[in-house]
Amino acid sequence: MINFSFDGKTYQAEKGDTLAAALLRNGIGLVGRSFKYHRPRGIMTAGVEEPNALVTIGDGGRSEPNTRATDVFVYEGLVAKSQNRWPNLSFDIGSVFGLAAPVLSAGFYYKTFFGSAKRWMIYEYFIRKAAGLGNAPTKADPDHFSQRGAFCDVLVVGAGPAGLSAALEAAEAGKRVILVEQDNILCASLIRDGHDRDGAWVEATQTRIRAAGGRILTRTTASGYWEHDLVTLTQRIAEPGQIPPHGVAQRLWHVRAGQVILATGSIERPMAFAHNDRPGVMLSQAVRTYVRRFGVVPGKRVVIATNNDDAYKTAYALKAAGAEVVAVLDARPAPAGADSGLPVYNNAVPLSTNGARHCLKSVTARVNGLTQSWDADLIAVSGGFTPVVHLHMQAGGTLDWNDTAQAFVPAASRQNVTTIGGAANPEPVFNVVPVSTPKKSFIDFQNDVTLSDVDLAWAEGYRSVEHLKRYTTLGMATDQGKLSNMAALGRLAEKQGVAIPEAGLTTFRPPYTPVTMGLLAGAGAKDAGAHVRRLALYDVHAAKNPIWQPLGYWFRPRTYPMGSETLAQAAMREAKAVRSNVGMTDVSTLAKFEVSGPDAAAFLEIICATTVGKLAVGRGRYTFMLREDGFVFDDGTVWRLDENRYLLTSSTGGADRMATHISYVRQYLCPHLRVSAINVQEHYAGIAVAGPQAKATLAALIGEEPPRHMSTVPAMIAGVPVIVLAASYSGERAFEIYVEASHAGPVWAVCEAAVAKQGGALYGLEAMEFLRIEKGHLVVGGEVDGRMTPHDLALDKMLNKAGGYVGASGLSRPALFETGRRQLVGLEAIEGNIPEGAMLVTGEGASPQGHVSAAAFRILEGGSIALGQLTDGFARHGEELIATSPTRGQMARVRVVAPHFYDTAGERYRD
Amino acid sequence: MMQFTCPHCGPRDQAEFIYERTVDAVVSLDAAPEDAMKTLFTRNNPRGVDEEIWRHTYGCRAWMVIARNRVTNEISATRAVGPEALP
Numbered sequence: 001m002i003n004f005s006f007d008g009k010t011y012q013a014e015k016g017d018t019l020a021a022a023l024l025r026n027g028i029g030l031v032g033r034s035f036k037y038h039r040p041r042g043i044m045t046a047g048v049e050e051p052n053a054l055v056t057i058g059d060g061g062r063s064e065p066n067t068r069a070t071d072v073f074v075y076e077g078l079v080a081k082s083q084n085r086w087p088n089l090s091f092d093i094g095s096v097f098g099l100a101a102p103v104l105s106a107g108f109y110y111k112t113f114f115g116s117a118k119r120w121m122i123y124e125y126f127i128r129k130a131a132g133l134g135n136a137p138t139k140a141d142p143d144h145f146s147q148r149g150a151f152c153d154v155l156v157v158g159a160g161p162a163g164l165s166a167a168l169e170a171a172e173a174g175k176r177v178i179l180v181e182q183d184n185i186l187c188a189s190l191i192r193d194g195h196d197r198d199g200a201w202v203e204a205t206q207t208r209i210r211a212a213g214g215r216i217l218t219r220t221t222a223s224g225y226w227e228h229d230l231v232t233l234t235q236r237i238a239e240p241g242q243i244p245p246h247g248v249a250q251r252l253w254h255v256r257a258g259q260v261i262l263a264t265g266s267i268e269r270p271m272a273f274a275h276n277d278r279p280g281v282m283l284s285q286a287v288r289t290y291v292r293r294f295g296v297v298p299g300k301r302v303v304i305a306t307n308n309d310d311a312y313k314t315a316y317a318l319k320a321a322g323a324e325v326v327a328v329l330d331a332r333p334a335p336a337g338a339d340s341g342l343p344v345y346n347n348a349v350p351l352s353t354n355g356a357r358h359c360l361k362s363v364t365a366r367v368n369g370l371t372q373s374w375d376a377d378l379i380a381v382s383g384g385f386t387p388v389v390h391l392h393m394q395a396g397g398t399l400d401w402n403d404t405a406q407a408f409v410p411a412a413s414r415q416n417v418t419t420i421g422g423a424a425n426p427e428p429v430f431n432v433v434p435v436s437t438p439k440k441s442f443i444d445f446q447n448d449v450t451l452s453d454v455d456l457a458w459a460e461g462y463r464s465v466e467h468l469k470r471y472t473t474l475g476m477a478t479d480q481g482k483l484s485n486m487a488a489l490g491r492l493a494e495k496q497g498v499a500i501p502e503a504g505l506t507t508f509r510p511p512y513t514p515v516t517m518g519l520l521a522g523a524g525a526k527d528a529g530a531h532v533r534r535l536a537l538y539d540v541h542a543a544k545n546p547i548w549q550p551l552g553y554w555f556r557p558r559t560y561p562m563g564s565e566t567l568a569q570a571a572m573r574e575a576k577a578v579r580s581n582v583g584m585t586d587v588s589t590l591a592k593f594e595v596s597g598p599d600a601a602a603f604l605e606i607i608c609a610t611t612v613g614k615l616a617v618g619r620g621r622y623t624f625m626l627r628e629d630g631f632v633f634d635d636g637t638v639w640r641l642d643e644n645r646y647l648l649t650s651s652t653g654g655a656d657r658m659a660t661h662i663s664y665v666r667q668y669l670c671p672h673l674r675v676s677a678i679n680v681q682e683h684y685a686g687i688a689v690a691g692p693q694a695k696a697t698l699a700a701l702i703g704e705e706p707p708r709h710m711s712t713v714p715a716m717i718a719g720v721p722v723i724v725l726a727a728s729y730s731g732e733r734a735f736e737i738y739v740e741a742s743h744a745g746p747v748w749a750v751c752e753a754a755v756a757k758q759g760g761a762l763y764g765l766e767a768m769e770f771l772r773i774e775k776g777h778l779v780v781g782g783e784v785d786g787r788m789t790p791h792d793l794a795l796d797k798m799l800n801k802a803g804g805y806v807g808a809s810g811l812s813r814p815a816l817f818e819t820g821r822r823q824l825v826g827l828e829a830i831e832g833n834i835p836e837g838a839m840l841v842t843g844e845g846a847s848p849q850g851h852v853s854a855a856a857f858r859i860l861e862g863g864s865i866a867l868g869q870l871t872d873g874f875a876r877h878g879e880e881l882i883a884t885s886p887t888r889g890q891m892a893r894v895r896v897v898a899p900h901f902y903d904t905a906g907e908r909y910r911d
Numbered sequence: 912m913m914q915f916t917c918p919h920c921g922p923r924d925q926a927e928f929i930y931e932r933t934v935d936a937v938v939s940l941d942a943a944p945e946d947a948m949k950t951l952f953t954r955n956n957p958r959g960v961d962e963e964i965w966r967h968t969y970g971c972r973a974w975m976v977i978a979r980n981r982v983t984n985e986i987s988a989t990r991a992v993g994p995e996a997l998p
Contacts, residue, residue: 230914809946
């Protein structure tokens with residue numbers, strides 16, 4: 001025996017029981033409350049289509065709400081709780097007051113949109129309180145979810161007799177076979193139907209499939225059929241709420257199959273009659289499953305309602321198990337089983353059920369036009385069979401209408417998929433038109449949609465099946481209308497006066513059964529959602545306990561606070577060190593490309609909007625790149641290292657898109673050029689040394705005269721070859737030292753010692769930001785925001801007059817030169833500190849004419865300054881404006897100035 | 912998820928590729944300004960086969976042109992581009 005609990009009480013289950021079987025075994029018929037009306041609900045099916053018996057399984061982060069009791073196998077210690085009830089399942093306030101029913105009819109939600117917003121708020125509150133299912137867990141799931149890919153020649157979905165036989169045939173023909181079954185045993189239908197082919201045949205066939213190299217996965221659902229015969233499988237390794245034996249709770253498979261065989265069978269349909277949602281109303285095949293597979297007889301006095309032959313098997317199974325079959329209501333006019341020894345009534349359809357204390361007491365039916373009742377505690381219903389065509393339809397297939405089965409069956413598909421078995425050839429049935437009270441005749445049990453809701457939608461003018469679905473929410477619950485769609489289509493067709501196939505179909509979308517979020521996230525959950533790239537010098541920085549800042553995929557030191565310094569204090573100290581002495585920082589993350597070959601200069605003049613060809617060997621210059629539409633894309637520097645060898649740098653944040661752009665231009669637009677453009681971003685680590693003492697510091701490091709501004713030389717530091725570039729982002733005399741990343745440690749150590757000897761400091765991104773704002777240098781993503789042309793940024797004088805670069809055509813559009821464009825300006829505070837991100841207005845209530853893209857303080861003199869974009873800003877220097885940030889409640893009076901606050905003559909970085 | 916046949920690596924999942932643009936959206940370097948703008952902003956969207964540029968970014972990183980039917984996702988042709996594919 002296995003112990004489990006339901007709503008706090010402990011029960012025993014038999015090995016192999018589903019939770020539904022175990023609950024029935026313990027005489028529990030009432031399992032949950034319905035979504036809208038809080039109606040008592042029991043177990044209706046024995047499979048994944050279960051709409052009613054939804055429970056929350058497990059505790060804490062492992063808890064899984066809305067789990068079908070028919071789709072979880074009991075394990076020792078399983079904890080299940082009923083849902084959507086208060087204070088408890090059998091006494092539920094929501095149902096006692098019956099408050100919901102008059103309000104929540106079809107389209108209730110849309111109707112609340114009319115009228116005052118206040119009324120809507122009240123409805124919304126009420127609906128949220130009253131309607132719902134289980135609660136999502138609030139703790140993180142402690143388990144792992146794995147994902148894996150697989151290939152096979154033949155994927156067989158469904159291990160009933162047809163699927164098992166198909167898998168055997170394929171495997172023994174030498175094909176790589178995967179057979180998946182959502183149940184935990186194969187061929188459960190053989191047990192249900194008491195078939196001649198017994199367990200021994202199933203065992204032997206499995207053994208042969210495995211011997212031929214086939215793979216059989218149980219508790220695995222083919223949940224989605226995607227393009228090019230890719231099928232996703234969701235495999236339960238542990239049951240819901242169960243502690244997984246090896247840490248992995250579920251596995252998501254991506255299977256690329258040569259061919260897919262769907263042996264998915266069919267789902268039995270309920271019938272529409274009044275109070276057909278009461279505990280004690282069960283599908284016929286489900287009853288038979290409980291009797292034969294689980295040895296549980298769900299009723300003592302049973303009425304059977306059918307429109308087909310299959311339900312007679314249920315009658316025999318019940319009789320054999322000792323239950324009394326009090327009536328077989330057969331909708332067909334002619335008797336099918338005259339000599340069955342059963343009390344068969346032809347021309348008989350159920351009208352309603354009656355009950356008390358959440359149990360079924362009697363069934364009323366119309367037999368040959370007369371009403372008749374039977375005392376019963378169970379009604380087994382079979383309204384025909386709906387082939388499981390979900391995967392076929394997800395694969396882009398079409399359907400045919402099979403009139404004898406009153407069902408849609410798979411037709412053509414554009415993918416390599418075939419359907420076999422019951423899903424292709426459903427049982428013949430007799431079409432039954434419901435005759436009962438539509439108001440209490442449920443068709444979508446999970447979303448509480450009745451026949452009268454369909455009627456109401458029709459009366460209100462909803463003609464298309466897609467509209468009907470959305471208006472009534474039919475088929476939109478977690479069961480996706482597995483039981484309900486055909487009933488709704490039948491009703492709609494009846495209203496339209498057309499045959500069912502003319503009424504149309506809704507779309508079948510993955511997943512076939514609900515999939516947990518953790519499974520989709522897989523190993524990408526928690527911190528692994530995005531990868532982190534580490535600086536080559538990460539450990540060196542980490543030892544100094546910096547404040548880190550994300551930049552692109554990297555984390556870079558923002559500041560290196562000393563003692564009790566705040567971020568702002570530390571950054572200002574670092575910036576002052578650069579302005580007055582010497583500072584050093586890690587610039588490894590800058591995008592870097594080595595461009596070489598006879599056509600290197602020509603290629604660079606396509607990528608860059610500036611001239612490159614005239615650079616002498618050993619010289620470099622500032623450059624920028626445009627998008628095809630003429631807007632500035634990125635900026636950086638280009639260096640001629642050798643006759644035919646250049647180094648191009650660009651921004652960290654744009655590194656990947658620049659790499660893609662360069663590759664696209666080289667490979668697609670210019671395949672004829674003799675050039676190679678290699679991404680060397682992570683090949684080199686970079687160290688910047690900046691400040692009035694940088695030249696002296698560097699001279700000591702390399703033992704020779706450092707290169708003059710915008711020149712480059714190869715050198716040796718700490719016995720390691722380096723490239724020294726004299727470039728200044730800070731506005732001071734500065735050098736960038738590039739070294740192979742794996743040798744960066746000793747170079748950094750020597751540089752750091754030299755800077756320390758000068759009394760200098762390390763500086764981080766925050767100080768770099770202060771320095772560049774004061775100098776008016778651009779940041780991609782800040783001033784360069786994708787809406788600025790070279791002219792807007794006052795870079796137009798640098799444009800290559802010969803054109804030919806990417807974006808030259810786009811930049812020639814006249815509209816880009818009209819007045820009214822935002823232009824780069826500097827801003828100086830007259831009063832207050834300029835808030836970053838503030839909008840620029842002429843006065844209170846005026847519409848914004850620009851914004852502040854970056855704000856800082858003058859490093860040596862103090863005073864709030866900023867860079868921004870302002871409409872026609874070039875012509876407005878001297879004008880006073882207000883920079884206001886209503887969201888932060890900050891504002892400042894500012895004066896528009898040129899975007900250079902420091903060393904406007906540019907004398908400090910030259911020799 | 913579709914499956915593409917990379918000219919260099921063979922059949923691979925679409926997840927290994929990044930889409931660039933359709934061939935008719937390529938702005939050639941010598942395009943007249945009006946033509947460049949037409950190419951960028953008024954493109955075809957055929958119901959049927961279109962030629963698309965993809966890159967095997969998480970594989971060999973090579974670029975290719977894939978002829979794909981946008982209704983059925985049938986891939987009718989794949990060709991390599993780049994210096995090595997020049998005639």
